[in-house]
Amino acid sequence: IAEGGPGRLTMEAVAARSGVGKPTIYRHWANAQELAMAALMEAPSAPAPVSAAQAAPASPLAALGALLEETARRLASRQGRQMAVMLASAEQDGELFKAFRNHVLLDGRRRGRALLFAAVEAGEARRDLDHELALDMVFGAIFMRVLLSHAPLEEGVGVGALGLLTSGAGAGRFD
Secondary structure (H helix, E strand, O other), X not given: OOOOOHHHOOHHHHHHHHOOOHHHHHOOOOOHHHHHHHHHHHOOOOOXXXXXXXXXXXXXXXXXXXXXXXXXXXXXXHHHHHHHHHHHOOOOOXXXXXXXXXXXXXXXXXXXXHHHHHHHHOOOOOOOOOHHHHHHHHHHHHHHHHHHOOOOOOOOXXXXXXXHHHHXXXXXXXX
């Protein structure tokens, strides 16, 4: 994948380099795209420098901001960009999309949901907060930039989206 990108990955090449037969590889992955997605999801992204203040978030919302930044950083990496290219051609009911959905989207939402519940209990968020919509909003900002490439996925996007959610986008009401 590092040499030619995910589009040039073949099961034959993986078998040859790994020293196992193709049937062994096919027992775990249905095709080269699924294998590539699994490899990209497992590949470590470059860790961000951690300051003493970042080491232990002071609140559930701060921890959610850290989760969003971690997600954005991982998806902004070379591996993340390769995942986006693969997803652009993936079928929603295909194994490739399902792998991304389960390992990236749903895991991030599960972790984010727990942090939102903790934020409510800590008095940092309203009790009537629609957790699912809030997660759509903050993770959606990241995934829109990854999948559509209409704006850079830069540091602070996740925290910025969370800030808009917690402070509101305007002074007036819309109802």
